Structures are given as C-alpha cells and as structure tokens.
Amino acid sequence: MQSPHLFLFLPLLLPGMWADSEAELKVLRVLQTSLFTNSSSAEVYGLALLRDIPIYTMDRVNWTLSVQQPWAQRAAAEGDAVKIAAHYKTALRNMIRYMHDTAQDMAMEYPFVIQIHAGCVVYPNETASGFMDVGADGRGLVAFKAERRRWEAQQLSPLAQYISKSLNRNKSVMELLEHLLTILCQSHVLTLYRYGKADLERQEPPVAAVFARTASPAQLLLVCRVTGFYPRPISVAWLQDGQEVPPGPALNTSSILPNADLTYQLRSCLAVRPRDGHSYACRVSHRSLGTRSLLIPWENHSPVPTVGIAAAVLFIVAIASAGGIWWWKCR
Known part of the structure; x- marks a missing residue:
C-alpha cells in the first residue's frame, strides 16, 4: 500500500529523474519529509522506492518500517535491511536534533519543512554511487557529495552556508553516510533486485x-x-x-x-x-x-454529409406521408 503522504515527496521527484537511460540502472531512493511544527516536535514521513516500486514506508509515530512487497520481505531477511534501518533511525534522531539547534542558531521561524532525497545507483558493472539532497520548504538547500566526502550548499542563503559548513566539520557523520549510501545500499539493492526481478522487469503494454x-x-x-x-x-x-x-x-x-x-x-x-x-x-x-x-x-x-443525408431522409418521409394521405382521400 502506498503512503498516503506521497504527495509530500513530489517536489523531490525532479524532472529527468525517470530518464530512459535509467532502464538499465538499479536505483534505490529514500524520500523523507519532516514537518517541524515547533521547537519541541517534528513529524516525519518516509518512503523507499526501488526504481519506481514502493518498498518500505515508515510509521511517523514510532519510525518502524513496513515492507510493501512480499519479495522485499524475503530480501530484507537475507540482506542488510536490519543494519540499514538501525543506522537510519540513529541518523533521523540526530537530524531532528540538529535542525532544532540550527533553527535556534539561525532564528528560523516555525513551522518549516525539511525534505531529503537520498539513496544509491548501481550501474550495470555493479559499481555504485550514493547521493543525498536536502531541501527546505521546496527549495534545494545542501547536498552530500559521497565521492568527495563533503557537503555543498545549493543556494547562496545564509542557512545553506551555515549548514554545509557545520556538517563538513563532522567527519564521523560523513564517513557513516558514505558507508551507508554506497556499500550497504549497493549490497541491499542487489539483494532486492534478485528477489524482485519478476516485478522489476515486467512489461505491461499500453x-x-x-x-x-x-x-x-x-x-x-x-x-x-x-x-x-x-x-x-x-x-x-x-x-x-x-x-x-x-x-x-x-x-x-x-x-x-x-x-x-x-x-x-x-x-x-x-x-x-x-x-x-x-x-x-x-x-x-x-x-x-x-x-x-x-x-x-x-x-x-465533415458533419455536412451526415446533415444532408438526414435532411434527405426527412424529405422522403414527408413526401411518402403526403402521398399516402392523398391516396387514402382519393380512395
């Protein structure tokens, strides 16, 4: 069953992300929207897609993951899903705490929305690359470049500059992200594709x-x-x-x-x-x-011939009716 809050992730589904060249790629995406209503609370909605099929949804109350495909359940039991879920919960708690601290330091007004689009791409030669893009209120804010092990601001605002600089100072977080978005993600994607091959490679004619x-x-x-x-x-x-x-x-x-x-x-x-x-x-x-x-x-x-035929039929009917009445009177 798809998340009822899928519409919250639409700004993350950027034009071109479903390009034809992706047909040969194995792509896992995590879409997360966090609504910070005040300085002490946040509501988090999460969804994971394998290419374009919903794989996991996250309960916004206790942050537990629900598996959306039967074959994904089998893949999760075999692969690194438990380890990834544990890392994800830890990162989620740290992210919420960090955004509340940032809101206080930067005098941000509540409510505000933080969106995350993260995951990995496994290429045909089975090499992988990870990505993480963070947006605020529908605009790109910062992005983690896994190959460079650094965060880069996506806009010139003071908030983007502040977040990218502060995150780049935390080397342990960047090392964890690199490991999570490449090695663990790649391993889990390959396991998911092995179990879900029939669904992922199916073809339905238009x-x-x-x-x-x-x-x-x-x-x-x-x-x-x-x-x-x-x-x-x-x-x-x-x-x-x-x-x-x-x-x-x-x-x-x-x-x-x-x-x-x-x-x-x-x-x-x-x-x-x-x-x-x-x-x-x-x-x-x-x-x-x-x-x-x-x-x-x-x-x-053209509708003209149809109209002409209809008029001719009516004319013939009228003549026939008149002739029938004349014949009846003469008789």
Missing part, C-alpha cells in the same frame, strides 16, 4: 484511445489517452496525413502519471481546425510492443 473535444467553433482538440503501461519510458506522437507533427503550440503532452496498479498514464492533445480535410493518428511506442507501434487513427470527417 492501451490507447483517441477522441475529440470542441474547444471553440474554430478549434477542435484531439486527445490521445494512453494508460496501463509499464515500465515508465514511452513515446507518443501525432501524425498528420502520415507525417509526424513537430513540437509547437498546437501540441501538448502531459507528464507521465502513476496509476493505482503501479502502471502509468498520460495524455497528448493536438489542436486542429474542424473539417480541415486532413487525417490524424496517434502513434504510441513502448518497450512492451517490441519493434511495432500502436497506431490509433482519427478521421476528420
């Missing part, structure tokens, strides 16, 4: 439909709705008379959004003139389709 909406008397909006696909990378294009429509103000494609069943959806809209005489089709390419593509046509038929 289902697509095309329909039209009247935006104005002079504009028709063609909508291509694509849903139910996995993995996330997908290509959607519009064709006009068999030629691909280039990017422009008439073309608008939404972001890729998740469905409740761990598949994805998106919409692509094309603005056209009514009865312009062109034919249109939506083309969808996805890994599950192999080398072929879905091609869903929409023909821009």
